[in-house]
Amino acid sequence: MHFTDTYLPRRDGVVTSLRTLRAAQAAAGHDVHCVVPAHGDQEDEPGLLRVPALACGVADLRLARWPLATRRSRERLVADLAAYRPDVVHVHTPGPAGLLGVLLADRTGARLVQTYHTDLHAYADAYKVPGWALRLLLRLYTRRLGVPAPAAGDRAAVLTEGNRLLLGPATAVVVPTRAVLDRVALPVPAQRLALVPTGVGERPASRAEAGAFRAGHGIGPRDPLVLFVGRVNREKGVDLLVRAFARILADRPDAWLVLVGAVYEPRWLARLLRDAGAGIADRVVCTGQQPPHVVAAAYAAADVFAFPSRTDTQALVLQEAALAGLPAVLADPSLHRHGALDGHAALAAPEPEAFAAAVLGLLGDRRAARRLGAAARTRAAAHTPQRYAAAMHAVYTMAADTTAAVGTTRAVAAG
Incomplete structure (x- = not known):
């Protein structure tokens, strides 16, 4: 039984x-359920x-609003979920849905596995979440789990205590890349950590679909196209990318920047484009959130994938781009070194001139760009959904014995 605080229609x-x-688990014959926050636009699954x-x-x-419900309602919800008799509770996020998973595992004795997908410290800083709000949330969490509240502290201390509260009971904690451990000191013994890269399936797009994507946004068939896929938000380094693109245009005035993803701060983005310089916004396309087949066409249409984020723990979009043969430019040395592409991407310093130079280098040397894209594709192709599911099954099995040693420096999914 999986628990997550983020689900469709959000991507x-x-x-x-x-x-x-x-x-992949369902295809392998496992009985799989997923607990998610309700949304009116969700389709049945x-x-x-x-x-x-x-x-x-x-x-x-x-x-999920269950922590604010009456005690009777909370107990009924836990009892209803316990009736499924899960063998493994796999928690993917630290919000109320994730908390519910921790509580359910405690009540039922199911093996608790956590995946640490998100660098909470970086996101709290990016969104300027006030410390008092985090302290209030932590007190609520401790009450629902029936444990003593920790001493008050600053924002970083509260987040660390929150990680200790949620990850501490887990028999295994999964990290998708070593980049997580480079950024965050997780309060988990090394023998309970497992490194399991997420597998990504290929989504091919035809040349006609790629051409239609370009034409639909007024981009010429030979115009250089720089692509970003992800939330178009400040924590993703979009400000660095826009400023770098202004320098790219100075050298390649026919270039385009395409941002594929949800825009949650439109005023911030508009100001960013305006401040980048006259005419910059005219060469930037914001598509908003798109379904998978449109994103696949965008990968196929692009020349370079630009990923300026320094907060991501795995960046599945890098694998998706690589499976399309698209070379990438990164600004995060840890993700470059320890990510799924294993260094097969260009690395630039996180400042506009250097990032622009790296993108221009790939646009100017198509042969080198193709070689880099092919090498990245080979690395990404090793991380299949089936291998991912098999690796997680191994983690679930090892979690049955809380003394099982799961090393942090080797991938469970190694082939």
Whole structure:
């Protein structure tokens, strides 16, 4: 039974990872259920269990409201979920839905596995979440789990305590890349950590679909196209990318920047484009969130994939781009070194001149770009959904014995 605070119709890396894993597990014959915050636009899926939720006003997230319900309602919800008799409770996020999973595992004795998908410290900084709000949330969490509240602290200390509260009971904690451990000191013994890269399935797009994507946005067939896929938000480094693109245009005035993903701060983005310089906004296309087949066409249409984020723990879009043979430019040395592409991408310093130079280098040397894209594709192709599911099954099996040693420096999914 999976628990997540983010799900369709919202799209992000957690949703992609979870849906990939669920599909592969179901195909392997496992009985799989997923507990998610209810949303009016969700389509029915086998095994999808919706809990009442409220919009929280941040990045289109909806949070399960069960912690605020009466004690009787909370107990009924836990009892209803316990009736499924899960063998493994796999928690993917630290919100109220994730908390519900921790509570259910405690009540039923199911093996608790957590995946640490998100760098909470980086996101709290990016969104300027006030410390008092985090302290209030932590106190609520401790009450629902029936444990003593920790001493008050600053924002970083509260987040660390929150990780300790949620990850501490887990018999295994999964990280998708070593980049997580480079950024965050997780309060988990090394023998309970497992490194399991997420597998991504290929989504091919034809040349005609790629051409239609370009034509639909007024981009010529030979115009250089720089692509970004992800939330068009500040924590993704979009400000760095826009400023770098202004320098790219100075050298290649026929270039285009395409941003594919949800825009949650339109005023911030408009100001960013305006401040980048005259005419910059005219060469930037914002498509908004798109279905998978449109994203696949965007990959096929692009010349370079630009990924300026320094907060991502795995960046599945890098694997998707690589499977399309698209070379990438990164600004995060840890993700470059330890990510799924294993260094097969260009790395630039996180400042506009250097990032622009790296993109221009690939646009100017198509042969080198093709070689880099081919090498990245080979690395990404090794991380299949089936291998991902098999690796997670191994983690679940090892979680049956809380003394099982799961090393942090080797991938469970190694082939």
